[in-house]
Each structure stands twice: as C-alpha cells, then as structure tokens.
Amino acid sequence: xxxxxNNMRLVDPAVALQEIADAxxxxxxxxxxxxxSLAAGYYYRDQLKGMAVRTKDADCLLSPRVAALKAxxxxxxxxxxxxxxxxKTKGHKVPGTEDTPDAELxxxxxxxxxxxxxxxxxxxxxxxxxxxxxxxxxxxxxxxxFVLPSFRFLSLANLDPVATEMGISxxxxxxxxxxNLLEHPEIKTDTMSGGFADRMDIKRSNKDLGRVxxxxxxxxxxxxxxxxxxxxxxxxxLQDRFPDEWRVLAGRAGQGxxxxxxxxxxxxxEQALYTCANGLLASKKPTLTQLRITGGRLLQDAIKPxxxxxxxxx
Amino acid sequence: MNDxxxxxxxxxxxxxxxIVEVKASLTAARGLRDALTSLAITLAEQQQKRGYLLLLDPxxxxxxxxxxxxxxxxxxxxxxxxxxxxxxxxxGKLTEGTHAIPQDDYMLLRRALNRQExxxxxxxxxxxxxxxxxxxxxxxxxxxxxxxxxxxxxxxGCHYRTxxxxxxxxxxxxxRHSDRSxxxxxxPEQDWGxxxxxxxxxxxxxxxxxxxxxxxxxxxxxxxxxxxxxxxxAVGGVLGTKRYYNELDIVGTPRLDLxxxxxxxxxxxxxxxxxxxxxxRTRDTHRPARLAIHFVRRQDALFDRDQNGAQxxxxxxxxxxxxxxxxxxxxxxxxEFLSARGRELSGKS
Numbered sequence: 001x002x003x004x005x006n007n008m009r010l011v012d013p014a015v016a017l018q019e020i021a022d023a024x025x026x027x028x029x030x031x032x033x034x035x036x037s038l039a040a041g042y043y044y045r046d047q048l049k050g051m052a053v054r055t056k057d058a059d060c061l062l063s064p065r066v067a068a069l070k071a072x073x074x075x076x077x078x079x080x081x082x083x084x085x086x087x088k089t090k091g092h093k094v095p096g097t098e099d100t101p102d103a104e105l106x107x108x109x110x111x112x113x114x115x116x117x118x119x120x121x122x123x124x125x126x127x128x129x130x131x132x133x134x135x136x137x138x139x140x141x142x143x144x145x146f147v148l149p150s151f152r153f154l155s156l157a158n159l160d161p162v163a164t165e166m167g168i169s170x171x172x173x174x175x176x177x178x179x180n181l182l183e184h185p186e187i188k189t190d191t192m193s194g195g196f197a198d199r200m201d202i203k204r205s206n207k208d209l210g211r212v213x214x215x216x217x218x219x220x221x222x223x224x225x226x227x228x229x230x231x232x233x234x235x236x237x238l239q240d241r242f243p244d245e246w247r248v249l250a251g252r253a254g255q256g257x258x259x260x261x262x263x264x265x266x267x268x269x270e271q272a273l274y275t276c277a278n279g280l281l282a283s284k285k286p287t288l289t290q291l292r293i294t295g296g297r298l299l300q301d302a303i304k305p306x307x308x309x310x311x312x313x314x
Numbered sequence: 315m316n317d318x319x320x321x322x323x324x325x326x327x328x329x330x331x332x333i334v335e336v337k338a339s340l341t342a343a344r345g346l347r348d349a350l351t352s353l354a355i356t357l358a359e360q361q362q363k364r365g366y367l368l369l370l371d372p373x374x375x376x377x378x379x380x381x382x383x384x385x386x387x388x389x390x391x392x393x394x395x396x397x398x399x400x401x402x403x404x405x406g407k408l409t410e411g412t413h414a415i416p417q418d419d420y421m422l423l424r425r426a427l428n429r430q431e432x433x434x435x436x437x438x439x440x441x442x443x444x445x446x447x448x449x450x451x452x453x454x455x456x457x458x459x460x461x462x463x464x465x466x467x468x469x470x471g472c473h474y475r476t477x478x479x480x481x482x483x484x485x486x487x488x489x490r491h492s493d494r495s496x497x498x499x500x501x502p503e504q505d506w507g508x509x510x511x512x513x514x515x516x517x518x519x520x521x522x523x524x525x526x527x528x529x530x531x532x533x534x535x536x537x538x539x540x541x542x543x544x545x546x547x548a549v550g551g552v553l554g555t556k557r558y559y560n561e562l563d564i565v566g567t568p569r570l571d572l573x574x575x576x577x578x579x580x581x582x583x584x585x586x587x588x589x590x591x592x593x594x595r596t597r598d599t600h601r602p603a604r605l606a607i608h609f610v611r612r613q614d615a616l617f618d619r620d621q622n623g624a625q626x627x628x629x630x631x632x633x634x635x636x637x638x639x640x641x642x643x644x645x646x647x648x649x650e651f652l653s654a655r656g657r658e659l660s661g662k663s
Binding site: 220221258259261286287293295296297299300 | 412414416417418419420421525526527528530531534536544588590591592
C-alpha cells in the first residue's frame, strides 16, 4: 500500500550535495559528513553514469561530537532562515517546544525551498566507544526544539571521510557498509516507518543490508578486487573506534548478511533487492541471483578475512 | 575434504562447522535410515558440527523423508537431533530442507552438489596413445632428446604395448636409435592434425561462465588461484603460452585456462567457487567462458614451477588450449615457433 511519506524521488547526488553545501553556513561545512545513499551515489558517480539515485533523505552527520550541537543549531536556523521547510511526518507535524519531552521531539528534517522530494536529516556520532544505544540530544533553536540522534556505529562513518570540492565531506562507502553490517547481526522484524518506495513491508535490516550489497556491487564495478582491501580497512577502523571490543565486533560482522543470503524463501533477499533496485542500483538493476553472488563475494573477500583476523591471537 | 566409497557415488564434505554426506538415488527406507544413523553417530563424535544428509534425486516422497527424519530424531539425544538435517536435490538443484540454514553450510551443500554433478559427468578415459604422442612432441620441442619406451610408459602411466602401438602409428616421423630409444625426426604435422580433430571431444575440458554481470578478469582469477597454493594445478592457455612465446599476437586475455593434474581420473572442483562464487558451469559454447579447466591425465604432469611459486603447463598443453579456445591464428603461430625450436634443438634445422 502506498504511503505519501515514502515517495522516493530520483535525485542527482552531486546536485543535492551542492545544494546542501550552499545552504549550510560556511563555518559549519567542515563539520558536515553526508552518509547514506547520497554519499555512496556521489562516491560512485562514475558507476552511476550520470543517473540519479532514488532517495528521500540526505543524512548529515555532524562531527566531531564536541562541535555537533553548535553546528546543528546553526545549520537548522540558517536553513530555516533561507526558506527550508520543516518536514512533517506522521508523528511530528510541527517542531517541539521547550515543554516537549525529549522522547517526543522531532529530528531536524528540512526540505529545500519548494522541493518536497527530499530532505536533510541531522545526526551526530556517539560520545564514546562505550555509548551503545541510540541517544537523542535536545537541540534548542529559534524555530523550536529538535533532537540530534546518534547511533552506536555512526562513529565508523566519520572515520577519514572523503572531502568534496563543495566543502562538505562524504563518508567512506566501506565504512558505511561496515556500520550497516554491525547494526544488523540478524534480520529484525521492524519495518521502515515510512515505508520504502511504495512498499510498507520492507524490513529495516533488509534495506540496510541491501545497501551493503549495493555498495559492494558499485565498488566491484570500479575495481573488481576492491573488496579485498576492505578487511584491513575495517580492522583498523574497529581497532580505532572500539579498541576493547573490536575482535567481538569483527567476529560477528557477517552474521546478518549470512542470514539474509541463506533465506531459502528469499523474501528477505527479495526485499533487499527491491531497495537496491529502487535506490542506489536504480540505474542498473541486478537480478536476485546477481545480488546473491555479490553477497558471496563480499563474504569471501572481506568478511571471512576480517573474521580470520579477529580469531588471531593478540 | 575426503571421499567415501566410489561405488555408491557418495562423498563427504567437511567444513569447520558442518559435515555433508551425500547419497544418490536412494529408493529404500533402509538405506535412508542407515545413512541418517551413520551421520548421527558422526555428529555425536563431532559435537560442534551440524550434519546434512544430502539426497540426490531421491526416489522417496518428501513426506516420507520428513517422517523418517522425525522418527529418528525422537530416538536421539536433543543435542544431536537438533544438528541433524536432511536436504534433497533434484535435477542438480537443492530443493528441500535448506530453509534457514547458515550461508556457509548452504555453500558447502552446493559444493557437494556441484562436485557430484561434476563426478557424474565424469572424465572420459584418456586416449593413452595420444598421451604418448603428446609426450614425444613435448620432448622434441623442448630439446630433451631421445626417450626410452620405459620412460614413456612410466611418464604416461600405460602399458608397454600402448607405447609400442603409438610409436608404430607415427611411422616415418619417428627415429629409432641404436639404444632402442626413440625421437621425432620432424614435427609430425599430419598426426598432430589428426589429434587436434578429436581433441575437443576427448579432452573433456570444462567451461565456466560468469553469472554476476560483473565478470572477474582472468588476471584476478589467477591471483586468487595462486593464493590457493595448489600443487596439482597449473596455468595454461594464453597466459601460459606467453611464458614460452612472448611474441604471441593477442590483446588481453580472453579467459583463464587451468590444468588439473588428475592421473586417477578423479577431480575435486571445489576450488572453482573459491576463485569466484559467480562462476557456473556451462556447456553452451556460444556463452563467453571466463574459466576453462583442462585435465592432465599422465602420471607426470610436467608442470613447471617458477621462482615465484606459480605453476605452468607445458608448452604442448598450452598449444592445445589455444586451439581449444579457437585462437587458431595465435595457435598456428605458436605451433610454428615450437616446431622451429624443435628442429633447432634437435640439430635438424
């Protein structure tokens, strides 16, 4: 069943990034890292061959954490000053007030003036490696109160981001892939709250693990052996971001993907395929078999070597 | 990995986490019970592993199989019963019992299935007289000089009469020496042509195509091949030829040609999946092959190991593989090169 909130539009990653960069206060640009499909689409724009990606949101990670709150307020206010519009959702029709409990505050979601096809959402990194759960930090602006969400594995997305000529950065695709793998050690049953491209049954795990497969496919499109370089990068990243837990995390990085690929009835993999075909891989849609092979290659070239590293004695 | 009885065409595959036992065309309940019990005993001994009985084209109904499995499970300790699985395959595809099993186990089952399929295809018996002929050509083009019948027998792995018949058939091209050794007088074009005419059929080459729409290059496959460090596999085809003949007129490498040494006519093709999960066997000669696997059946493979540890097929094998790949122009050029070198090295130029 279609949902008016989940109309995903074709967005040119370069155009969207430029629009965000132009709108963000100059002093804040260095704190903005774009993550998600726009970042991956921009990084692999040679693979997309000028095609747009289907997306509805541009996730802006504010980093470092110490600067995130100030940057978040400045960006939210400047964008609203420039006419960016508050994105209404089912649960949030208006921004919060100082009386709104933290748990009920909306995130900063703003659409460019006159364009409802996509919006930016502000996020930040966790405070420390031990910060396990999602956290919501209140953001008080002159346009109302919001929250700045942070999730545990977003700390991987701000590792050595790729600078763009627009002054903002994008997350490294392989780090986004690792964050998604770790976020989903199983196929959870919760579905995308706003649906995905006219489908309300898409599980978030399938969407995020599908993103991993899409990134892997784009990476191999550029360099057939690209995935072989990921285990070393992943190991370094995990050691840096989670020094006390990196072995455990590395050891379970492939759990969710294995479940996805082993699903005999293929409903989960079919959902992952749907998100790829209506997202990052819209310009060259793979078949189910091809996506399964991508998963097999990812396991072979990146995940198993990472697991082997985790098993080595310290 | 280890094999069981050849007669019942069953085989075991073992990984760190699972065991696969294979039974083909099972039609009796007793055989099923025996196989399940045998696997349960193995699982009792190997407590960390899951066990799969893979039935190929079983002649028993799905309901019957499920009932028998559940009956046995009731009699087993829970720790064993929960690790015992029954999987069926029909027409070369896994059809029953793979629901919610770990991906690694699924791939192991597929390997077991593919292996069985390959073994069912089987390698036709080699033509030992042709093997003698190829060996004599090899000795001539590499300037190794005359050879005794005994050496030919041992190197090919055949009866002395096979050697004698092969030499007789080569007629005037063969020079017989006073010490009863033999060598070629010249490159036997006519006999070579005769061999080429039947080579496509007799060599049992297996072709693999890409199923991913993102084919890996032969060079990438080769890098992965080297990392497996297999002593029984050598590189042939275009890449192998270039090692002997750097004037080979070709741009790029159309496919990777590998030679597996299998003097007992048995071969484990599980490594193909390790080169690339996207490789699938094809018999469609119009479909571009990314990998060709050839089989060297003589006792001595004559592989050449270089200082980097890479193994290379001998030049005559490489020449045959160029023809197999329909690179006729390049093959003829390499053949002329080898023929000229043979004449030069034998002092008959």
